[in-house]
Amino acid sequence: MKQVSLKIVNITKIFKDFKNNEIRAVDNISFEIIPGEFVTLLGPSGCGKTTTLRMIAGFEKPTEGKIFINDINVVEIPPWKRDIAMVFQSYGLFPHMSVGENIAYGLKMRKIQKEESQKKVKEILRIVGLEGFEDRPPSSLSGGQQQRIALARALVIEPSVLLFDEPLSNLDALLREQMRIEIKRIQKEVGITAIYVTHDRTEALTLSDKIVLMKDGKIEQIGNPEDVYEKPVNKFVGEFMGKIFFFPIQVLDILEKETLVRLKDRVYKIPSLPTDKADNYVLGCRTEALKISSDGPIEGKIKTIVYLGESSEYYIDTEYGEIMIRVLSPFDKNLSEGKSVKIDLVPEIAKIIPD
Amino acid sequence: MEQRNWKIIKFLVVALIAFLVLFWVRKTIRNEFSRLFRENSLNLAYSVSAIEPELLTERFPEILYYISYFDGIELQNRPILDVVKSLPDYEYGIENVLYEEFYISQKTVKIDEKQYFVIFSPITKDYEVMGIMIQLHAAENVLKLFRTVDIIFLIVFLIFIAVFSISTFSIDPVTAYATIITFAIVLTFILYPLYEAVRMTFMRTGTFTTKVWKTVLTERAYLKSFSNSILLGTLTATLSTVIGFLFAFMVTRTNFKGKKFVSFMVNLPLISPPFSLTLSLILLFGSNGLITKQILNLNWDIYGLDGLIIAQTMGMFPIAYLTMVGVLESIDSTLEEAAMNLGASRWKVFRTVTLPLSAPGLLSSWLLVFTNSIADFANPLMLGGKFNVLSVTAYLEVSGMNRLDRGAALSLLLLLPTMTAFYLQRYITSKKSYVTVSGKPSGRIVEIVSPSLKKTLSIIVYLIVAFLIGLYSTIFMGCFVKNWGIDYTFTLSNIVEALQRGRKALVDTTFLAAVAMPIAGIFSMIIAFLIVRKKFPGKKLLQGLVLLPFSIPGTLLGISYVIAFNKPPIMLVGTAAIIIINFIIRELPVGVEGGVAALKQIDPSIEEAAQNLGAPPQTVFSTIVLPLIRPAFISSMSYTFVRAMTAVSAVVFLISPRWYHVSMQIYNFSENLKFGLASVLSALLIIIVLSVFGILRVVVKRSEYLQKTII
Ligand SMILES: Nc1ncnc2c1ncn2[C@@H]1O[C@H](COP(=O)(O)OP(=O)(O)OP(=O)(O)O)[C@@H](O)[C@H]1O
């Protein structure tokens, strides 16, 4: 399999709406993908993920910027000459062709001999787990099977880069999980460079080598799943990646490897530095960075307890709003609904974020 | 960016070189022709100068001259000396003459808006120069030729620039070429002829004049035709809308017997040849008609307004019917049921619910029929009698009087009401937010007419259908009757004779229609593809232009084709091409609209997937788009074929002895009272048209399952 690097440099895409107003769908973004990497474009609806992907595929022309594939600028190259394959959200299978003809379509465009083409179709059907489906019409397949045919059709031409636009959004929850594992397995098996668009953070976290998190056409953060989850650079990223609580703090001193901050009357040593310069900072804590502790600085009252078996979720009203803390069994029998409690932080995994 | 700059430089350099080369070629051609014309002029000058001056005006009325004898006598037929004196080589010319040499000036002079060559010629007697003669020969021809050469070179240059800039700058050249060619075709064959027609009405021998329009807008006969057209249109539209609504109402709102048969029969007039209903009306009610003469022995015949209304209404109420069926089906019948449950009487439900909800549909049917009626040519031509309508008057001006300019003006006059009605109709249908569309058409019918009224109404429907059947059977009867009106004995000789005499027309027509069919099909699908899927500047303009033929009366299109394509740079009159092109252009809007509707049903990611897998646009079109919109493609083809087979109004101007049309043959036969022959050809056309539609049904049905799986 070809190992291809991809570089997006200062790409901007401006659409005109029907009133001729400008819409900055993608606003000056840059990122790089190393060969064989699986990158996810993640972000809320309308943030420009699809537009970015379509520019890479060549369906949209960037208003500004360059796209390099193996150091060649492909902006002026039409989609049919780009050697990039895409798996569409609605699959885009050819309804008037059989599964076999669908998969062989790209091979035919590449003028590959019939016998060889048929061998490749068989092989790829084996990889996606649909052996013997050659003669079926696509309309007779289930959603998950159609999805895999679309994937097979993209993979069989051995493209430089594989693009996915929310490929699982039309599937039910269970199938989605299976297909997620399947896609990851196949991508690793063929070792292809892939870009995956989704607005589902679980998909992004489980699939990616690298996450590019976008909002309003701009990139908010780039990093591996752990970084993006554990070290969000701002409140938006923190909230987008999962439950997080923010506490106003005062930064006392920034040392070489740690930062001294004060929350109420308590001073904490946070083992990281603020990511950005700002006037005000908050401390971002995910539920695992919070604990119930008799000498904690934050006071609150237990509102609800949700029993989950091996753990329980405590919903506590505090001056900073409702906070959720997950406690593993065995549980403290003294903690019941209506009781006042104190909450403390785990400074090692808390994060200083510009307000 | 650097790469781009290089491309621009390369482009400019090549364009400049091309321009220079073309310019040089043009110059050479002009010089060569100029030399040739001057030589001719000189030759002429030799013979002119040898003639006695008294005979000059008689022998060469075109030539202007000035003669000055050395003994002081001057002769001239126009004051030209002052103009000639302003020539830079005037002195040189005089000098030549004194040495007994002819001289033609390098420049031309302009007198009364016309250009002339100037020849200085000696008048000699016994080898002695007696005087000087200055001759002016018309140079219009050479100038005309130069203009044509210039136009051709301009076109060549523009084509070159277009092709070269696309191949240099476009990342999708095939689409760009397709777009440009489409634009060129549409501009050349829709806009240019119309422009030429308008121009002709304002120009006479090169100068602007409003004389034609003054005549057309003041002469009583013309104004009468115009008001007749409007009158006929109004009456036919009203009657057709009433009948169409009645039929539609009965079919959608009641359970009367023979519904299927009625809705089949109603489709017949829409596809049958234009002269067929007219012909059978003449056979039955003409001056020698079966009913009027043989049975009732009346003094009345059908020619004139009443006959026209009957013929047009029978032919056009199906248009209103189809529109109204669509409208009534989209009005949820449960609304009427609800009103009835609230205690409203049946008549009140109809008046307060059904009628208001179908009002926009009624208006739109009316306008559609109105447009068709006043653009109609075939019925008035055959049945009009003394009742002249605009389309026929325009035709007679052109073919009878050879007054193309008046014909053009009259048919342009026709455009006014057709266009207004057409675009008004479009506007209404685009805003039909009025109508409550229910998602599920309920199979149940709430009858809002009382049983007795239903009976009366169905009898009317049956009678009209029976009349229609009667008309069609008359044509088939006419085929086997020896001499309609005189001798009704059975014979087969008509068939033999009609096939002999009509063979050429039939073969020509079928050939022309068969050639137009695939071209129209593919072309309209390509345009639909460009419009729905591609981005390019001027898309709105293209859409508007493609739609235009919908509202252009065939008469106008025919006349403007004759005007535009009977002169350089495009000379097509008399060829098969002009007829084929006309067929294609006239049916383009229908095909394109069908294609657009079909394409909009198809998920664009199917085509994107194909591109993504390496298929360039032309391959996407042929392997993905065309198979997926096959029903629209086939409909467009068969529609073009049928309409071409049954065309009259435009093609009547374009036929020639070499390429004839069967409709005109039918018309000629019946004008010469050869009703048997006309009947045979009409019947044959009906059979051909019906079988084409039958085949189409089968073919499209088979691919219908496809369409369902796409969405
Ligand atoms: N062809 C277009 N014309 C005009 N605006 C467009 C076009 N395509 C996208 N946009 C706008 O650009 C912005 C980004 O759209 P895009 O489809 O890239 O979002 P997305 O991140 O993929 O969202 P989703 O998760 O909902 O798919 C949106 O505001 C959208 O309305």
Ligand SMILES: [Mg+2]
């Ligand atoms: Mg999207």
